[in-house]
Amino acid sequence: MTAHTARLLTCESPGAVAIIEFKGDLGSLCATLGFPLPEVGQIALREFTGVDEVLLARIDEHRLHCMPHGGPQVLRQLEERLEGVGLTLERGRAGDWPEAQDPIEAAMLETLPQARTRVTMELLLSQPARWSQDIEWTDADEQRSMRLRRLLDPPTVVLAGRPNIGKSTLLNALAGRHRAIVSDKPGTTRDAVGAMLNLGGLIVQWFDAPGLRTSDDPIEAAAIAASQRIIRDADLLIAAADCDTDWPSLPRRPDLRIGLRVDLGIIRGADVSCAAGLEEGLEDVVTLVREALVPAADLECERAWDFAQLRRE
């Protein structure tokens, strides 16, 4: 039996400072942990034996906030030290944000660490003010909210087309560095090769993959099966062709068609064309793909975004 509790008020992801709230008989707790208890209203810098220097803020008679650095290593050590004296570090739940004005702000703070781009961060930060207005939710709001979830949960984009038409070159040009294997020999990219790309504020997981084909070689057949799975599960399926090759046959209708190596000739039926090897037309590709997943109109819309399925709770 313990007369105290310890609860992590800050979120799990690494931050500059973490806050742990101690409650209960603080005098005996501090004696056990080996540092003097600050007076009510006092803030003190203390050595948390062998772990870290912490700020202690005595909120009232029975509450003490302990603020170590917020790195995972420090927290782990501190948690072990607390377990050594029979205290379990409880985890905060959404809504436990002491600085939040209301549940929406608490949910926003909880979600903020998932934002990987400035666009997403700014959109999240603007939500509490939007939710504080009278909102009449429409189906359009619901659908926009679902599309905007892609800002928090990177969608997969698959570029499928025959070998040797410049798919990997496009991925490399978009990534701004060499990730995929680029080669003159058809079929060099055996497995689907992926990279995380920032497409104008939207992070996507981009793969290139061959279209439907068969092979007697078991390794090649396994690679084909893997790329078929990626094609099937893609959030956005893009067909690729150049002027000399046909559009690939795919298990479903592609969402977009991109023409590659357009410097060698016009590609009929393409929604957009580029010459990635010459760094030409890349911005048009980025805009069209971003637009297909998260339209600019959704980003510019000033209505509230249900960023954490708050209306279903």
Ligand SMILES: Nc1nc2c(ncn2[C@@H]2O[C@H](COP(=O)(O)OP(=O)(O)O)[C@@H](O)[C@H]2O)c(=O)[nH]1
């Ligand atoms: N002319 C031209 N050649 C390109 C372009 N992009 C790629 N290539 C060349 O096309 C060949 C195949 O490219 P790669 O990206 O490996 O094709 P993948 O098999 O579809 O991934 C390589 O020799 C590239 O240098 C381009 O925009 N124009």
Ligand SMILES: [Mg+2]
């Ligand atoms: Mg390739």
